[in-house]
Amino acid sequence: MGINSVTTMSPGVGAKLRRMHPLPIRIMHWVNAVAMFIMIGSGWKIYNDEVIFGWLHFPEFLTIGKWAQHGLQWHFLGMWIIFFNGLAYLTYGFATGRFRRMLLPIAWRDVVATIKDSLRLKLSHDDETKYNAVQKLLYIGVLLAGVMIVLSGMAIWKPVQFSELYFLFGDFQTARLIHFFCMAAIVGFVIVHIALAILVPKTLVAMVAGGPIVSDADQSGARHMNETGNHP
Protein backbone atom coordinates (compact mmCIF):
# COMPACT_ATOMS: atom_id res chain seq x y z
CA MET A 1 0.00 0.00 0.00
CA GLY A 2 0.99 3.62 -0.03
CA ILE A 3 3.63 4.86 -2.42
CA ASN A 4 3.91 1.72 -4.52
CA SER A 5 0.26 1.29 -5.26
CA VAL A 6 -0.07 4.97 -6.11
CA THR A 7 2.78 4.61 -8.56
CA THR A 8 1.23 1.63 -10.29
CA MET A 9 -2.08 3.42 -10.51
CA SER A 10 -0.46 6.62 -11.78
CA PRO A 11 -0.68 7.23 -15.50
CA GLY A 12 2.93 8.28 -15.71
CA VAL A 13 5.45 10.72 -14.37
CA GLY A 14 4.54 14.34 -15.07
CA ALA A 15 1.03 13.56 -16.28
CA LYS A 16 -1.53 16.17 -15.27
CA LEU A 17 -4.52 15.06 -13.29
CA ARG A 18 -7.78 16.90 -13.64
CA ARG A 19 -11.51 16.53 -13.44
CA MET A 20 -13.27 14.89 -16.37
CA HIS A 21 -14.98 18.26 -16.91
CA PRO A 22 -12.59 21.02 -15.79
CA LEU A 23 -14.17 24.17 -14.37
CA PRO A 24 -13.92 26.23 -17.60
CA ILE A 25 -15.80 23.49 -19.48
CA ARG A 26 -18.55 23.40 -16.86
CA ILE A 27 -18.97 27.19 -16.89
CA MET A 28 -19.03 27.30 -20.69
CA HIS A 29 -21.47 24.39 -20.83
CA TRP A 30 -24.04 26.09 -18.59
CA VAL A 31 -23.58 29.54 -20.11
CA ASN A 32 -24.20 27.86 -23.46
CA ALA A 33 -27.28 26.08 -22.11
CA VAL A 34 -28.85 29.39 -21.04
CA ALA A 35 -27.87 31.12 -24.29
CA MET A 36 -29.29 28.25 -26.38
CA PHE A 37 -32.55 28.39 -24.45
CA ILE A 38 -32.79 32.10 -25.31
CA MET A 39 -31.77 31.62 -28.95
CA ILE A 40 -34.14 28.74 -29.67
CA GLY A 41 -37.18 30.27 -27.94
CA SER A 42 -36.68 33.69 -29.50
CA GLY A 43 -35.78 32.13 -32.85
CA TRP A 44 -39.11 30.32 -32.89
CA LYS A 45 -40.87 33.63 -32.22
CA ILE A 46 -39.05 35.22 -35.17
CA TYR A 47 -39.78 32.19 -37.37
CA ASN A 48 -43.51 32.39 -36.59
CA ASP A 49 -43.63 35.91 -38.01
CA GLU A 50 -42.77 34.59 -41.51
CA VAL A 51 -42.84 30.80 -41.57
CA ILE A 52 -40.66 28.77 -43.94
CA PHE A 53 -43.03 25.79 -43.96
CA GLY A 54 -46.77 26.52 -44.07
CA TRP A 55 -47.46 23.49 -41.87
CA LEU A 56 -45.07 24.50 -39.14
CA HIS A 57 -45.86 27.17 -36.57
CA PHE A 58 -44.19 26.87 -33.18
CA PRO A 59 -46.65 26.95 -30.25
CA GLU A 60 -46.65 30.46 -28.82
CA PHE A 61 -46.10 29.25 -25.26
CA LEU A 62 -42.77 27.74 -26.34
CA THR A 63 -41.53 31.05 -27.77
CA ILE A 64 -39.73 33.90 -26.03
CA GLY A 65 -41.00 37.50 -26.36
CA LYS A 66 -44.47 38.98 -26.67
CA TRP A 67 -44.22 40.05 -30.30
CA ALA A 68 -41.67 39.46 -33.06
CA GLN A 69 -39.65 42.56 -32.07
CA HIS A 70 -39.21 41.17 -28.56
CA GLY A 71 -38.09 37.84 -30.00
CA LEU A 72 -35.56 39.83 -32.05
CA GLN A 73 -34.40 41.72 -28.94
CA TRP A 74 -33.72 38.42 -27.14
CA HIS A 75 -32.07 36.90 -30.22
CA PHE A 76 -29.76 39.93 -30.58
CA LEU A 77 -28.82 39.58 -26.92
CA GLY A 78 -28.26 35.80 -26.98
CA MET A 79 -26.14 35.96 -30.15
CA TRP A 80 -23.31 37.75 -28.33
CA ILE A 81 -23.29 35.14 -25.55
CA ILE A 82 -23.40 32.22 -28.00
CA PHE A 83 -20.70 33.75 -30.18
CA PHE A 84 -18.12 34.60 -27.53
CA ASN A 85 -18.83 31.57 -25.36
CA GLY A 86 -18.61 29.33 -28.44
CA LEU A 87 -15.36 30.95 -29.51
CA ALA A 88 -13.89 30.42 -26.03
CA TYR A 89 -15.09 26.81 -26.03
CA LEU A 90 -13.58 25.98 -29.44
CA THR A 91 -10.30 27.67 -28.51
CA TYR A 92 -10.17 25.76 -25.22
CA GLY A 93 -11.14 22.46 -26.89
CA PHE A 94 -8.39 22.68 -29.49
CA ALA A 95 -5.72 24.32 -27.31
CA THR A 96 -5.94 21.84 -24.44
CA GLY A 97 -6.37 18.82 -26.69
CA ARG A 98 -9.75 18.04 -25.11
CA PHE A 99 -11.45 17.56 -28.48
CA ARG A 100 -8.74 15.15 -29.67
CA ARG A 101 -8.73 13.30 -26.35
CA MET A 102 -12.47 13.02 -25.89
CA LEU A 103 -13.81 12.84 -29.45
CA LEU A 104 -11.16 10.89 -31.38
CA PRO A 105 -10.58 8.34 -32.74
CA ILE A 106 -13.86 6.94 -33.98
CA ALA A 107 -13.91 3.38 -35.31
CA TRP A 108 -16.84 2.51 -37.54
CA ARG A 109 -17.24 -0.98 -36.11
CA ASP A 110 -17.57 0.65 -32.66
CA VAL A 111 -20.33 2.86 -34.03
CA VAL A 112 -22.18 -0.19 -35.35
CA ALA A 113 -21.63 -2.13 -32.12
CA THR A 114 -22.86 0.77 -29.96
CA ILE A 115 -25.98 1.21 -32.08
CA LYS A 116 -26.71 -2.53 -31.80
CA ASP A 117 -26.27 -2.38 -28.01
CA SER A 118 -28.47 0.67 -27.73
CA LEU A 119 -31.22 -0.97 -29.74
CA ARG A 120 -31.09 -3.91 -27.31
CA LEU A 121 -31.44 -1.24 -24.58
CA LYS A 122 -27.97 -2.06 -23.29
CA LEU A 123 -27.08 1.46 -22.18
CA SER A 124 -24.10 0.41 -20.12
CA HIS A 125 -22.25 3.43 -18.88
CA ASP A 126 -19.72 1.96 -16.48
CA ASP A 127 -17.08 4.49 -17.46
CA GLU A 128 -18.68 7.84 -18.07
CA THR A 129 -15.33 9.54 -18.62
CA LYS A 130 -14.97 7.75 -21.93
CA TYR A 131 -17.41 8.56 -24.71
CA ASN A 132 -18.60 5.70 -26.91
CA ALA A 133 -18.38 5.96 -30.70
CA VAL A 134 -21.96 7.18 -31.14
CA GLN A 135 -21.50 9.85 -28.45
CA LYS A 136 -18.33 11.03 -30.19
CA LEU A 137 -20.16 11.25 -33.53
CA LEU A 138 -23.07 13.15 -31.99
CA TYR A 139 -20.81 15.61 -30.16
CA ILE A 140 -18.80 16.28 -33.32
CA GLY A 141 -22.06 16.65 -35.26
CA VAL A 142 -23.55 19.16 -32.85
CA LEU A 143 -20.30 21.15 -32.80
CA LEU A 144 -20.43 21.39 -36.60
CA ALA A 145 -24.13 22.38 -36.46
CA GLY A 146 -23.19 25.01 -33.87
CA VAL A 147 -20.51 26.50 -36.11
CA MET A 148 -22.87 26.39 -39.10
CA ILE A 149 -25.79 28.05 -37.28
CA VAL A 150 -23.54 30.93 -36.21
CA LEU A 151 -22.16 31.37 -39.75
CA SER A 152 -25.61 31.26 -41.38
CA GLY A 153 -26.90 33.57 -38.66
CA MET A 154 -24.16 36.08 -39.43
CA ALA A 155 -25.04 35.90 -43.14
CA ILE A 156 -28.71 36.57 -42.33
CA TRP A 157 -27.86 39.35 -39.88
CA LYS A 158 -25.45 41.19 -42.21
CA PRO A 159 -25.84 40.04 -45.84
CA VAL A 160 -24.20 43.29 -47.02
CA GLN A 161 -21.43 43.90 -44.45
CA PHE A 162 -20.56 40.17 -44.48
CA SER A 163 -21.37 39.75 -48.18
CA GLU A 164 -18.34 37.47 -48.69
CA LEU A 165 -19.83 35.06 -46.15
CA TYR A 166 -23.32 35.62 -47.51
CA PHE A 167 -22.20 34.52 -51.01
CA LEU A 168 -21.05 31.17 -49.59
CA PHE A 169 -24.70 30.47 -48.78
CA GLY A 170 -25.74 31.63 -52.24
CA ASP A 171 -28.98 33.32 -51.31
CA PHE A 172 -30.80 34.90 -48.38
CA GLN A 173 -33.52 32.24 -48.25
CA THR A 174 -30.90 29.46 -48.51
CA ALA A 175 -29.06 30.91 -45.52
CA ARG A 176 -32.37 31.09 -43.64
CA LEU A 177 -33.14 27.47 -44.51
CA ILE A 178 -29.67 26.29 -43.37
CA HIS A 179 -30.10 28.32 -40.16
CA PHE A 180 -33.41 26.53 -39.62
CA PHE A 181 -32.06 23.02 -40.25
CA CYS A 182 -29.09 23.62 -37.94
CA MET A 183 -31.62 24.65 -35.27
CA ALA A 184 -33.59 21.44 -35.94
CA ALA A 185 -30.42 19.33 -35.63
CA ILE A 186 -29.40 21.08 -32.40
CA VAL A 187 -32.88 20.74 -30.89
CA GLY A 188 -32.83 17.03 -31.80
CA PHE A 189 -29.45 16.70 -30.09
CA VAL A 190 -30.63 18.58 -27.00
CA ILE A 191 -33.64 16.28 -26.60
CA VAL A 192 -31.46 13.14 -26.71
CA HIS A 193 -28.79 14.84 -24.57
CA ILE A 194 -31.24 15.77 -21.81
CA ALA A 195 -33.03 12.38 -21.96
CA LEU A 196 -29.72 10.52 -21.52
CA ALA A 197 -28.58 12.86 -18.75
CA ILE A 198 -31.78 11.99 -16.89
CA LEU A 199 -31.31 8.25 -17.57
CA VAL A 200 -27.68 8.37 -16.40
CA PRO A 201 -27.76 11.06 -13.67
CA LYS A 202 -24.07 10.77 -12.81
CA THR A 203 -23.28 12.46 -16.14
CA LEU A 204 -25.40 15.43 -15.06
CA VAL A 205 -23.68 15.51 -11.67
CA ALA A 206 -20.30 15.41 -13.43
CA MET A 207 -21.19 18.51 -15.48
CA VAL A 208 -21.88 20.33 -12.21
CA ALA A 209 -19.24 18.94 -9.85
CA GLY A 210 -16.60 18.04 -12.40
CA GLY A 211 -16.79 14.25 -12.40
CA PRO A 212 -14.03 11.70 -11.78
CA ILE A 213 -10.40 12.69 -11.85
CA VAL A 214 -8.71 11.64 -15.05
CA SER A 215 -5.27 11.97 -16.54
CA ASP A 216 -4.34 14.12 -19.51
CA ALA A 217 -1.64 11.76 -20.63
CA ASP A 218 -3.93 8.77 -20.83
CA GLN A 219 -5.20 8.82 -24.40
CA SER A 220 -7.97 6.36 -23.67
CA GLY A 221 -9.22 8.93 -21.25
CA ALA A 222 -10.30 6.97 -18.24
CA ARG A 223 -7.86 5.93 -15.59
CA HIS A 224 -9.63 6.46 -12.32
CA MET A 225 -7.74 7.80 -9.40
CA ASN A 226 -8.64 7.88 -5.80
CA GLU A 227 -8.67 11.57 -4.97
CA THR A 228 -6.16 11.20 -2.14
CA GLY A 229 -4.01 8.79 -4.10
CA ASN A 230 -4.27 6.17 -1.37
CA HIS A 231 -5.19 2.64 -2.40
CA PRO A 232 -5.36 -0.33 -0.11
Place this chain on the structure above:
Amino acid sequence: MSKPPSRSIFRPSGKIDSSILQADPKLLYEIDRRKVIRGAVSLGALSFLTGCNVSEVDQVQSALRAVSTWNDLAQSVIFRPNHLAPTYPESRVVKPPRFNAHYNIEDVQPVDVNGWKLELSGLIADKRPWRASDIYALPEQEMIIKHICIEGWDYIGQWSGVNLKTFLERIGADLSAKYVAFKCADDYTESLDMASALHPQTMLATKYAKELMADPFGFPLRLRTATKIGFKNAKWITALEVTNNRPQTYYEKEGFNWFSGM
Protein backbone atom coordinates in the same frame (compact mmCIF):
# COMPACT_ATOMS: atom_id res chain seq x y z
CA MET B 1 -19.33 30.86 38.41
CA SER B 2 -19.90 32.99 35.38
CA LYS B 3 -17.50 35.61 34.18
CA PRO B 4 -19.04 39.01 33.44
CA PRO B 5 -19.06 39.75 29.71
CA SER B 6 -16.02 41.63 28.51
CA ARG B 7 -16.71 45.24 27.99
CA SER B 8 -17.31 46.32 24.43
CA ILE B 9 -15.91 49.58 23.23
CA PHE B 10 -19.35 50.20 21.70
CA ARG B 11 -21.13 49.82 25.01
CA PRO B 12 -22.23 53.18 26.39
CA SER B 13 -20.78 53.94 29.78
CA GLY B 14 -24.03 55.23 31.27
CA LYS B 15 -27.47 53.67 31.45
CA ILE B 16 -29.39 53.45 28.16
CA ASP B 17 -32.08 56.10 27.72
CA SER B 18 -35.23 54.00 27.34
CA SER B 19 -37.69 56.87 27.22
CA ILE B 20 -38.11 56.39 23.46
CA LEU B 21 -39.48 52.89 24.06
CA GLN B 22 -42.37 54.42 25.97
CA ALA B 23 -42.95 57.19 23.44
CA ASP B 24 -44.80 55.08 20.81
CA PRO B 25 -45.29 51.49 22.01
CA LYS B 26 -47.82 50.73 19.17
CA LEU B 27 -45.34 51.60 16.43
CA LEU B 28 -42.63 49.58 18.12
CA TYR B 29 -44.91 46.59 18.32
CA GLU B 30 -45.56 46.72 14.58
CA ILE B 31 -41.88 46.64 13.63
CA ASP B 32 -41.03 43.09 12.75
CA ARG B 33 -37.31 42.71 12.39
CA ARG B 34 -37.60 39.69 10.10
CA LYS B 35 -39.97 41.54 7.76
CA VAL B 36 -37.57 44.45 7.54
CA ILE B 37 -34.69 42.16 6.65
CA ARG B 38 -36.77 40.18 4.19
CA GLY B 39 -37.94 43.37 2.50
CA ALA B 40 -34.46 44.80 2.24
CA VAL B 41 -33.02 41.58 0.86
CA SER B 42 -35.68 41.11 -1.82
CA LEU B 43 -35.45 44.74 -2.90
CA GLY B 44 -31.71 44.36 -3.22
CA ALA B 45 -32.04 41.07 -5.08
CA LEU B 46 -34.50 42.55 -7.56
CA SER B 47 -32.28 45.53 -8.27
CA PHE B 48 -29.27 43.27 -8.54
CA LEU B 49 -30.86 40.76 -10.92
CA THR B 50 -32.37 43.28 -13.31
CA GLY B 51 -29.79 46.01 -12.98
CA CYS B 52 -32.70 48.43 -13.11
CA ASN B 53 -34.55 50.80 -10.92
CA VAL B 54 -37.46 48.84 -9.44
CA SER B 55 -39.70 51.81 -10.03
CA GLU B 56 -39.54 51.15 -13.79
CA VAL B 57 -42.62 49.55 -15.27
CA ASP B 58 -40.83 46.84 -17.20
CA GLN B 59 -37.23 46.24 -16.21
CA VAL B 60 -36.69 43.41 -18.68
CA GLN B 61 -37.83 45.55 -21.58
CA SER B 62 -35.57 48.43 -20.62
CA ALA B 63 -32.63 46.03 -20.25
CA LEU B 64 -33.33 44.60 -23.72
CA ARG B 65 -33.56 48.12 -25.15
CA ALA B 66 -30.20 48.93 -23.59
CA VAL B 67 -28.76 45.89 -25.41
CA SER B 68 -30.43 47.14 -28.60
CA THR B 69 -28.71 50.51 -28.21
CA TRP B 70 -25.42 48.68 -27.77
CA ASN B 71 -26.23 46.72 -30.95
CA ASP B 72 -26.70 50.06 -32.79
CA LEU B 73 -23.13 50.91 -31.83
CA ALA B 74 -21.80 47.47 -32.82
CA GLN B 75 -23.46 47.77 -36.24
CA SER B 76 -22.04 51.24 -36.87
CA VAL B 77 -18.58 49.84 -36.05
CA ILE B 78 -18.81 46.98 -38.57
CA PHE B 79 -20.42 49.22 -41.24
CA ARG B 80 -18.21 49.49 -44.34
CA PRO B 81 -18.99 52.91 -45.91
CA ASN B 82 -17.93 52.05 -49.46
CA HIS B 83 -18.69 48.33 -49.52
CA LEU B 84 -21.39 47.68 -52.12
CA ALA B 85 -24.40 45.44 -51.60
CA PRO B 86 -24.95 42.69 -54.18
CA THR B 87 -26.83 43.81 -57.30
CA TYR B 88 -28.87 41.65 -59.67
CA PRO B 89 -29.79 41.39 -63.37
CA GLU B 90 -32.94 43.10 -64.64
CA SER B 91 -34.48 39.71 -65.43
CA ARG B 92 -34.87 38.98 -61.71
CA VAL B 93 -36.81 42.15 -60.88
CA VAL B 94 -40.18 41.44 -59.25
CA LYS B 95 -43.08 43.50 -60.66
CA PRO B 96 -44.93 45.01 -58.92
CA PRO B 97 -42.83 45.20 -55.76
CA ARG B 98 -44.10 43.60 -52.57
CA PHE B 99 -46.17 45.95 -50.43
CA ASN B 100 -45.58 46.20 -46.70
CA ALA B 101 -46.55 48.69 -44.00
CA HIS B 102 -48.04 48.56 -40.54
CA TYR B 103 -51.44 48.65 -42.29
CA ASN B 104 -52.99 47.04 -45.38
CA ILE B 105 -52.52 48.16 -48.96
CA GLU B 106 -56.23 49.15 -49.18
CA ASP B 107 -55.65 51.72 -46.45
CA VAL B 108 -52.90 53.56 -48.31
CA GLN B 109 -53.74 57.27 -48.66
CA PRO B 110 -52.31 58.37 -52.04
CA VAL B 111 -50.29 61.59 -52.00
CA ASP B 112 -51.50 64.38 -54.32
CA VAL B 113 -48.32 65.32 -56.12
CA ASN B 114 -49.61 68.81 -57.01
CA GLY B 115 -49.86 69.89 -53.40
CA TRP B 116 -46.84 67.86 -52.33
CA LYS B 117 -43.45 69.27 -51.48
CA LEU B 118 -40.36 68.09 -49.64
CA GLU B 119 -39.70 70.31 -46.61
CA LEU B 120 -36.10 70.69 -45.38
CA SER B 121 -34.98 71.52 -41.88
CA GLY B 122 -32.06 71.29 -39.50
CA LEU B 123 -28.39 71.62 -40.43
CA ILE B 124 -29.00 72.56 -44.08
CA ALA B 125 -27.80 75.75 -45.82
CA ASP B 126 -30.57 76.01 -48.43
CA LYS B 127 -33.85 75.03 -46.80
CA ARG B 128 -36.15 75.92 -49.71
CA PRO B 129 -38.73 73.15 -50.19
CA TRP B 130 -38.61 70.95 -53.27
CA ARG B 131 -41.44 70.23 -55.70
CA ALA B 132 -41.59 66.82 -57.38
CA SER B 133 -40.74 68.24 -60.83
CA ASP B 134 -37.52 69.75 -59.41
CA ILE B 135 -36.52 66.43 -57.92
CA TYR B 136 -37.19 64.63 -61.22
CA ALA B 137 -34.79 67.07 -62.91
CA LEU B 138 -31.89 65.92 -60.70
CA PRO B 139 -29.32 63.39 -61.97
CA GLU B 140 -30.76 59.89 -61.74
CA GLN B 141 -29.19 56.74 -60.32
CA GLU B 142 -30.53 53.22 -60.79
CA MET B 143 -29.93 50.13 -58.67
CA ILE B 144 -31.30 46.58 -58.71
CA ILE B 145 -31.04 45.41 -55.14
CA LYS B 146 -32.58 43.03 -52.67
CA HIS B 147 -35.22 44.24 -50.26
CA ILE B 148 -35.01 42.14 -47.09
CA CYS B 149 -37.80 42.45 -44.57
CA ILE B 150 -37.19 42.05 -40.83
CA GLU B 151 -39.85 39.31 -40.99
CA GLY B 152 -37.63 37.17 -43.21
CA TRP B 153 -38.93 37.54 -46.79
CA ASP B 154 -37.12 39.27 -49.63
CA TYR B 155 -37.50 40.34 -53.26
CA ILE B 156 -35.35 41.98 -55.90
CA GLY B 157 -36.39 45.48 -56.96
CA GLN B 158 -35.24 48.05 -59.50
CA TRP B 159 -35.16 51.59 -58.12
CA SER B 160 -34.25 54.96 -59.65
CA GLY B 161 -33.91 58.40 -58.16
CA VAL B 162 -31.37 60.87 -56.88
CA ASN B 163 -28.45 59.63 -54.83
CA LEU B 164 -28.98 60.88 -51.28
CA LYS B 165 -25.40 62.09 -50.89
CA THR B 166 -25.71 64.07 -54.13
CA PHE B 167 -28.95 65.60 -52.85
CA LEU B 168 -27.50 66.43 -49.42
CA GLU B 169 -24.54 68.16 -51.10
CA ARG B 170 -26.91 70.07 -53.40
CA ILE B 171 -28.87 71.52 -50.45
CA GLY B 172 -25.76 72.33 -48.48
CA ALA B 173 -26.38 69.85 -45.68
CA ASP B 174 -23.84 69.53 -42.89
CA LEU B 175 -22.39 66.11 -43.74
CA SER B 176 -20.62 65.95 -40.40
CA ALA B 177 -23.99 65.84 -38.61
CA LYS B 178 -25.00 62.50 -37.11
CA TYR B 179 -28.41 61.76 -38.61
CA VAL B 180 -30.74 62.29 -41.54
CA ALA B 181 -34.36 62.02 -40.36
CA PHE B 182 -37.54 61.64 -42.43
CA LYS B 183 -41.20 62.39 -41.88
CA CYS B 184 -43.84 60.77 -44.02
CA ALA B 185 -47.37 61.57 -45.21
CA ASP B 186 -48.76 58.71 -43.06
CA ASP B 187 -47.00 60.08 -39.94
CA TYR B 188 -44.31 57.41 -40.18
CA THR B 189 -40.90 58.54 -39.00
CA GLU B 190 -37.49 57.09 -39.84
CA SER B 191 -33.86 58.09 -39.66
CA LEU B 192 -30.43 57.02 -40.90
CA ASP B 193 -26.98 57.39 -39.43
CA MET B 194 -24.94 59.75 -41.63
CA ALA B 195 -22.56 57.00 -42.82
CA SER B 196 -25.49 54.98 -44.21
CA ALA B 197 -27.08 58.14 -45.66
CA LEU B 198 -23.87 58.83 -47.60
CA HIS B 199 -23.49 55.24 -48.86
CA PRO B 200 -23.34 55.08 -52.68
CA GLN B 201 -26.42 52.80 -52.72
CA THR B 202 -28.69 55.12 -50.73
CA MET B 203 -31.17 57.21 -52.74
CA LEU B 204 -34.36 59.22 -52.70
CA ALA B 205 -36.27 57.01 -55.14
CA THR B 206 -38.92 58.22 -57.55
CA LYS B 207 -39.21 55.28 -59.95
CA TYR B 208 -39.64 51.52 -59.85
CA ALA B 209 -38.73 49.44 -62.92
CA LYS B 210 -38.05 52.66 -64.86
CA GLU B 211 -41.55 54.10 -64.28
CA LEU B 212 -42.86 56.53 -61.67
CA MET B 213 -43.61 54.35 -58.67
CA ALA B 214 -47.21 53.56 -57.81
CA ASP B 215 -48.98 55.00 -54.75
CA PRO B 216 -48.60 52.01 -52.39
CA PHE B 217 -44.83 51.97 -52.83
CA GLY B 218 -44.16 55.55 -51.79
CA PHE B 219 -45.14 57.93 -54.61
CA PRO B 220 -43.88 60.56 -55.11
CA LEU B 221 -40.71 60.14 -53.00
CA ARG B 222 -39.30 57.40 -50.80
CA LEU B 223 -36.01 56.32 -49.34
CA ARG B 224 -34.25 53.30 -50.81
CA THR B 225 -31.00 52.02 -49.37
CA ALA B 226 -29.21 48.74 -49.98
CA THR B 227 -27.66 48.73 -46.52
CA LYS B 228 -30.76 48.68 -44.33
CA ILE B 229 -33.59 46.30 -43.47
CA GLY B 230 -36.86 46.98 -45.35
CA PHE B 231 -38.73 49.06 -42.77
CA LYS B 232 -35.96 51.68 -42.67
CA ASN B 233 -36.89 52.67 -46.26
CA ALA B 234 -39.45 55.39 -45.49
CA LYS B 235 -42.23 55.86 -48.06
CA TRP B 236 -44.24 59.05 -48.98
CA ILE B 237 -41.53 61.31 -47.56
CA THR B 238 -42.69 64.88 -46.85
CA ALA B 239 -39.82 66.24 -44.75
CA LEU B 240 -36.09 65.71 -44.41
CA GLU B 241 -34.03 66.92 -41.47
CA VAL B 242 -30.28 66.85 -40.88
CA THR B 243 -29.71 66.70 -37.15
CA ASN B 244 -27.52 65.64 -34.25
CA ASN B 245 -30.51 64.81 -32.03
CA ARG B 246 -32.75 62.29 -33.65
CA PRO B 247 -36.23 61.69 -32.34
CA GLN B 248 -37.32 58.06 -31.75
CA THR B 249 -38.54 56.43 -34.95
CA TYR B 250 -41.86 54.67 -35.48
CA TYR B 251 -40.59 51.08 -35.26
CA GLU B 252 -37.96 51.89 -32.69
CA LYS B 253 -40.77 52.88 -30.30
CA GLU B 254 -42.29 49.45 -30.95
CA GLY B 255 -39.07 47.78 -29.85
CA PHE B 256 -37.29 47.13 -33.17
CA ASN B 257 -33.59 47.85 -33.42
CA TRP B 258 -32.98 51.40 -34.68
CA PHE B 259 -29.82 50.83 -36.76
CA SER B 260 -31.19 47.70 -38.49
CA GLY B 261 -28.31 47.54 -40.94
CA MET B 262 -27.72 44.69 -43.36
